[in-house]
Every structure is written in C-alpha cells, then in structure tokens.
Amino acid sequence: MATVEISSKEFFKDTVSKEGIVLLDWWAEWCGPCRNFGPIYEQVSDKHKDLTFGKIDTDAQPELAHAFEIRSIPTLMVFRDGILLLEQAGALPAAALEDLISKVRALDMDEVRKQVAAQRAASEPPKA
Numbered sequence: 001m002a003t004v005e006i007s008s009k010e011f012f013k014d015t016v017s018k019e020g021i022v023l024l025d026w027w028a029e030w031c032g033p034c035r036n037f038g039p040i041y042e043q044v045s046d047k048h049k050d051l052t053f054g055k056i057d058t059d060a061q062p063e064l065a066h067a068f069e070i071r072s073i074p075t076l077m078v079f080r081d082g083i084l085l086l087e088q089a090g091a092l093p094a095a096a097l098e099d100l101i102s103k104v105r106a107l108d109m110d111e112v113r114k115q116v117a118a119q120r121a122a123s124e125p126p127k128a
Contacts, residue, residue: 002045006054008064015054017082021104022052026068026075028059034074037091044097051101081109083116 006015006024016022025041027034038055045053058065058073068077072089078100079085085104092100 002049003042003053003055006056007061011056011064015052016079016084018052019081020050020052021101022054022079023101024054024056024077024079026056026058026065026070026073026077028057028073030059031073033091037074040092040094040097044094044101047098048101078104080104080107080112083109083112085112 003025016024023041023045025034025037027038029035041053041055045051056064058070074091075087075089076092077084077087085107086100
C-alpha cells in the first residue's frame with residue numbers, strides 16, 4: 001500500500017511543506033463514506049508512487065482535525081510544493097481522483113505562487 005498514516009508530529013515538516021504533490025484523506029473508522037473511499041484512495045495511490053498519499057484519522061488526531069476545521073469526512077486536501085490547492089469534503093470515484101491528479105500535475109506553479117502572493121497582498125491591511 002502506498003498510503004501513509006499522518007500524525008500532527010510529521011504533518012508540517014515531513015508532509016505538507018515538502019516539494020511535490022501531497023494528497024491527504026481525512027477519515028474515521030466509523031464513517032461509511034470513508035470506508036467506501038478508502039479502497040479507491042489506496043488503489044489510486046498504488047498507481048502514483050511519486051506522490052504522497054496520506055491518511056489522517058480524525059479520531060486519532062483530533063487536534064489536527066480541529067486546527068484545519070474538518071467538519072465533514074471524508075475530506076480530501078491536495079497540496080503541491082507546500083501550497084494548499086484543494087480542500088473538498090466527500091468521496092470521489094477513482095476516475096475523478098485520477099482527473100484531479102492530472103490537473104494538479106499540469107499546474108504552472110510559478111503562476112500559482114504569483115496568485116497566492118497577490119491574494120496575500122490584497123488581504124493585508126494598508127500600511128500607514
């Protein structure tokens with residue numbers, strides 16, 4: 001299996017802040033849709049060995065789930081080069097997950113970084 005369990009210990013340093021594409025599946029054992037999505041996520045992860053597929057058990061990592069305001073599971077997050085690109089609640093079929101990965105791979109990250117910088121600048125209060 002190509003997925004890894006993620007805890008708050010390695011979340012930032014070893015997972016989301018690193019170069020490349022990182023997908024995170026927020027889930028819980030008692031969640032029916034999570035149990036349906038889990039095998040799809042695992043199957044897709046086996047096809048993309050160059051990506052990081054993390055799983056975060058919201059029951060085992062409540063502080064992390066609270067910090068990211070996870071209100072519905074499963075929730076999928078996608079990061080690339082340390083930038084959060086997508087946060088979406090709900091299970092995806094395999095074809096939709098594959099399509100999402102293709103779109104994330106095709107992104108021009110220089111353009112994304114420019115857009116992020118512009119958004120940050122626009123949200124900063126004016127300097128006196």
